[in-house]
Amino acid sequence: MSAPDLLARGVVENLWPARTQMALSLGWHIVFACFGIAFPLIVVFTEWWGHRRRDAALTELAHTWAKAMGVLFAAGAVSGTLLSFEMGILWPVLMDRFGEVFGFPFVLEGFAFFVEAIFVGVYLFGWNRLSPRAHMLSAVPMVLAGIAGAFFVVSANAWMNNPTGFRLDANGHVVDPRPVAGMFGPSTWPQFTHMWLAAFMVTGFLVASVYAVGMLRGRRDRYHRMGLLIPLTVAAITAPVQIGVGDWIAKTVATNQPAKLAAMEAQYETTAGAGLSLGGIYRDDELRYALEIPYGLSLLIHHDPDAVVPGLEEVPPDQRPPVNVVHLAYNVMVGIGVALLLLGAWFGLVWWRRRRLPTTVWFLRAVAVSGVAAVVAMEAGWTTTEVGRQPWIVYGVLRTSDAVSPAPGLGYGLLAVIAVYTVLTVFTAVVLRRLARGHDTRAPQEVERRADR
Amino acid sequence: MTLAEVVLGVAFVGLVAYALFGGADFGGGVWDLLAGGTRRGARLRARIEHSIGPVWEANHVWLIFVLVVLWTGFSGAFAAAVTTLYIPLTLAAFGMIARGAAFAYRKSVTTLGMRRFFGAAFALSSLLTPFFFGAVVGGVASGRVPPGIAAGDVVSSWVNPTSALGGTLAVLVCAYLAAVFLCADARREGETDLAEAFRARALVTAAITGAVGLAGIAVLRADAPLLYAGLTGRGLPVVALSVAAGLVAIGLLITRRYVLARLFSGLAVAAILVGWAVAQYPYMLLPGLTVEDAARSHATLVALAVALAVGGLVLLPALVFLYRLFQRAPHEPEDARDVGY
Ligand code: HDD
Ligand code: HEM
Numbered sequence: 126m127s128a129p130d131l132l133a134r135g136v137v138e139n140l141w142p143a144r145t146q147m148a149l150s151l152g153w154h155i156v157f158a159c160f161g162i163a164f165p166l167i168v169v170f171t172e173w174w175g176h177r178r179r180d181a182a183l184t185e186l187a188h189t190w191a192k193a194m195g196v197l198f199a200a201g202a203v204s205g206t207l208l209s210f211e212m213g214i215l216w217p218v219l220m221d222r223f224g225e226v227f228g229f230p231f232v233l234e235g236f237a238f239f240v241e242a243i244f245v246g247v248y249l250f251g252w253n254r255l256s257p258r259a260h261m262l263s264a265v266p267m268v269l270a271g272i273a274g275a276f277f278v279v280s281a282n283a284w285m286n287n288p289t290g291f292r293l294d295a296n297g298h299v300v301d302p303r304p305v306a307g308m309f310g311p312s313t314w315p316q317f318t319h320m321w322l323a324a325f326m327v328t329g330f331l332v333a334s335v336y337a338v339g340m341l342r343g344r345r346d347r348y349h350r351m352g353l354l355i356p357l358t359v360a361a362i363t364a365p366v367q368i369g370v371g372d373w374i375a376k377t378v379a380t381n382q383p384a385k386l387a388a389m390e391a392q393y394e395t396t397a398g399a400g401l402s403l404g405g406i407y408r409d410d411e412l413r414y415a416l417e418i419p420y421g422l423s424l425l426i427h428h429d430p431d432a433v434v435p436g437l438e439e440v441p442p443d444q445r446p447p448v449n450v451v452h453l454a455y456n457v458m459v460g461i462g463v464a465l466l467l468l469g470a471w472f473g474l475v476w477w478r479r480r481r482l483p484t485t486v487w488f489l490r491a492v493a494v495s496g497v498a499a500v501v502a503m504e505a506g507w508t509t510t511e512v513g514r515q516p517w518i519v520y521g522v523l524r525t526s527d528a529v530s531p532a533p534g535l536g537y538g539l540l541a542v543i544a545v546y547t548v549l550t551v552f553t554a555v556v557l558r559r560l561a562r563g564h565d566t567r568a569p570q571e572v573e574r575r576a577d578r
Numbered sequence: 579m580t581l582a583e584v585v586l587g588v589a590f591v592g593l594v595a596y597a598l599f600g601g602a603d604f605g606g607g608v609w610d611l612l613a614g615g616t617r618r619g620a621r622l623r624a625r626i627e628h629s630i631g632p633v634w635e636a637n638h639v640w641l642i643f644v645l646v647v648l649w650t651g652f653s654g655a656f657a658a659a660v661t662t663l664y665i666p667l668t669l670a671a672f673g674m675i676a677r678g679a680a681f682a683y684r685k686s687v688t689t690l691g692m693r694r695f696f697g698a699a700f701a702l703s704s705l706l707t708p709f710f711f712g713a714v715v716g717g718v719a720s721g722r723v724p725p726g727i728a729a730g731d732v733v734s735s736w737v738n739p740t741s742a743l744g745g746t747l748a749v750l751v752c753a754y755l756a757a758v759f760l761c762a763d764a765r766r767e768g769e770t771d772l773a774e775a776f777r778a779r780a781l782v783t784a785a786i787t788g789a790v791g792l793a794g795i796a797v798l799r800a801d802a803p804l805l806y807a808g809l810t811g812r813g814l815p816v817v818a819l820s821v822a823a824g825l826v827a828i829g830l831l832i833t834r835r836y837v838l839a840r841l842f843s844g845l846a847v848a849a850i851l852v853g854w855a856v857a858q859y860p861y862m863l864l865p866g867l868t869v870e871d872a873a874r875s876h877a878t879l880v881a882l883a884v885a886l887a888v889g890g891l892v893l894l895p896a897l898v899f900l901y902r903l904f905q906r907a908p909h910e911p912e913d914a915r916d917v918g919y
């Protein structure tokens with residue numbers, strides 16, 4: 126067999142496993158990355174509040190959360206390491222051809238991780254080595270590095286959606302790369318803002334849901350009430366903003382990636398006065414069984430009921446993304462986003478009128494599921510973004526199928542990753558459950574002090 | 579020196595830092611593995627856990643740093659190396675997952691069974707991960723990674739005599755560094771008997787590493803002639819420096835001057851890596867791809883150089899702060915709430 130044949134064979138075999146492996150590893154990592162972005166702020170706020178009011182329950186909450194943060198950070202760090210390998214192992218053509226353009230934000234991100242990891246160590250193990258003030262201050266670089274890290278990595282992804290900062294010569298080689306310009310394409314700011322807020326929603330609702338479960342089981346002491354109140358407040362404030370940003374990001378997609386928008390809406394024909402369709406199944410270029418809100422889409426995208434929205438028919442068939450996945454994922458994200466907004470409003474209203482948490486069981490039940498819902502919304506959002514970009518890995522420039530590694534046996538990597546992540550997920554869950562149950566177990570630094578003797 | 583060499587040089591410094599600091603963390607895991615039964619090894623394990631706890635995540639980022647600089651500035655060579663060597667790299671990544679997770683999770687569980695399980699995962703993966711990294715270095719250094727995506731053999735690129743040597747030496751060096759680093763930690767905390775235990779381990783490992791290194795000369799001569807020629811030619815002064823520093827370190831260990839011993843041990847390990855770099859200069863991938871050819875556009879290299887300089891200004895003080903903070907005793911008295919387990 127000639128070399129090109131061999132190469133082609135490897136690519137065909139490897140494409141599906143590589144995509145699945147990438148999606149799995151990213152989907153896993155992103156949950157923990159959310160905690161890396163949002164949790165430090167929540168924890169240090171609680172520490173500060175407890176310190177100021179000399180409130181033992183708050184201080185204890187901060188301690189417990191710091192312990193959980195240690196576990197979550199470790200999970201984020203190790204899964205992120207695998208990702209950095211995978212970028213090269215699975216998508217060498219992407220790195221080879223475009224690394225000089227979009228690799229740069231990853232370098233900056235490397236520094237952000239460094240700062241974050243250093244101050245995670247300082248914060249988690251420094252309780253008895255620093256004054257309370259210095260200890261709280263040590264969280265500041267951690268918070269800033271979390272923001273910076275999210276910005277850099279999302280800007281890399283935004284570049285894949287809307288590549289800028291280079292030119293291609295006749296042979297498709299990159300000439301005149303401008304790495305800094307590549308970081309600030311049209312998608313960068315909306316995507317970063319949306320992701321940053323998503324991190325606060327995921328972290329806020331997830332942490333709150335742990336305490337909602339506790340309260341449903343009858344533990345209604347101050348510790349549990351505050352454990353619910355603080356993160357839920359954060360999440361409830363974020364939720365409405367997130368919907369506004371969602372509108373912004375959808376417009377960005379409409380301008381720059383019309384094929385993705387058409388897939389999100391499962392719309393085949395270019396239509397004036399397009400309706401917004403919810404649910405349904407897309408088959409033979411038509412969306413069936415969907416609920417349609419007349420003029421909804423035109424209104425949302427262009428603020429004009431008669432505006433024209435291009436459909437998939439404008440795109441050659443071999444450049445259309447898989448419609449059902451994208452449409453469904455998009456609907457799930459928006460649906461959950463609205464539901465979480467309503468939950469936040471319920472909480473806000475009761476708090477505003479009565480200065481206390483809503484006490485009904487149904488409220489607690491809703492909070493108890495809100496954490497998982499927020500994670501689902503975020504994963505659905507990423508599915509919309511990534512699958513909606515298909516068949517391109519770099520939109521309009523490089524096809525995913527041309528980017529994959531032809532190395533033999535790559536597919537087994539997927540099986541191994543599935544096995545490793547299954548085990549990792551189980552143990553992460555077990556350890557976090559233990560932490561949630563016995564909040565009076567020792568903090569890491571205390572275990573360590575014990576070990577000193 | 580060209581800009582490409584400067585940028586690659588900084589990445590190389592990152593690699594050395596990873597070998598020294600990350601390496602010592604791995605070595606700590608190796609000693610955890612060899613510490614003996616639960617009761618007997620308890621204090622040794624506690625000492626190791628205590629020393630690694632606050633710093634392992636930071637030490638680990640050196641690796642990420644090296645990867646991202648390579649894939650941005652030397653994208654083609656990076657793609658060639660990781661696709662040909664994807665098997666040991668994936669295994670090393672799994673090792674790091676098991677190790678990091680087990681280490682962090684172990685702290686948060688209190689039952690003996692769970693602690694044992696995580697402890698075993700931590701220790702075993704600490705042994706395997708450096709082995710795979712050493713095998714990767716062996717594959718690159720023996721010229722088994724041709725330029726081009728997945729152009730090399732995905733098996734023989736890392737299952738070969740030089741890789742076996744690289745892997746073995748990596749494990750030994752990690753274990754040696756950890757033992758030396760822990761001597762000083764243990765003595766500072768007043769655990770003189772533990773310091774003695776680590777000192778003995780350091781000396782034994784040093785002897786084994788030296789023996790393997792000598793045997794390795796024959797392996798390289800037969801299996802990696804270009805590298806061998808470089809090491810015995812242009813690289814010879816650096817190799818000699820490494821040997822000398824290693825001998826001094828042993829002398830300092832024998833006379834129990836642990837802090838200086840750390841310094842010279844680090845120098846010995848760094849010099850060996852520099853020796854490798856000098857030996858294969860100006861090639862990035864032996865036998866044909868030079869650093870200049872592998873480097874990508876000037877604009878990218880300039881951006882990298884600026885980012886590395888500015889980033890370094892932020893990073894180095896933070897690192898110094900971290901290490902100093904945990905190299906001194908806590909200033910607050912111990913917490914009375916603490917009950918044993
Ligand atoms: C808690 C999470 C969450 C919630 C409630 C929402 N989103 Fe979202 N969305 C994300 C989390 C997310 C995300 C996971 O963070 C994504 C993936 C990529 C990105 O930048 O953000 C995303 C992507 C994403 C995209 C695709 C962007 C692209 O491909 O470049 C659009 C159009 C929207 N969102 C729109 C919305 C709208 C209109 C919402 C209104 C309810 C909404 N999102 C709620
Ligand atoms: C900066 C961040 C990200 C980068 C650089 C990135 C990069 C990639 C790459 C290289 C692929 C494989 C090629 C492809 O199939 O398009 C991919 C696919 C994918 N990624 Fe992302 N990704 C990022 C963020 C995320 C996150 C956080 C998720 C979380 C769920 C995610 C979900 C997916 C999915 C579902 C696929 C598979 C799409 C498919 O081919 O069907 N991505 N991404």
Ligand code: HEM
Nearest residue numbers: 157158161162198201202205206208209238242274275278
């Ligand atoms: C291809 C995509 C990605 C790669 C290669 C990647 C790589 C990494 C690596 C190597 C780490 C560990 C750093 C350490 O050792 O401390 C990490 C952690 C982190 N990542 Fe990612 N990541 C990716 C996607 C994302 C995305 C989409 C986000 C969020 C928007 C994100 C946010 C974070 C944050 C905040 C951390 C630090 C906190 C923690 O350790 O949990 N990453 N990532």
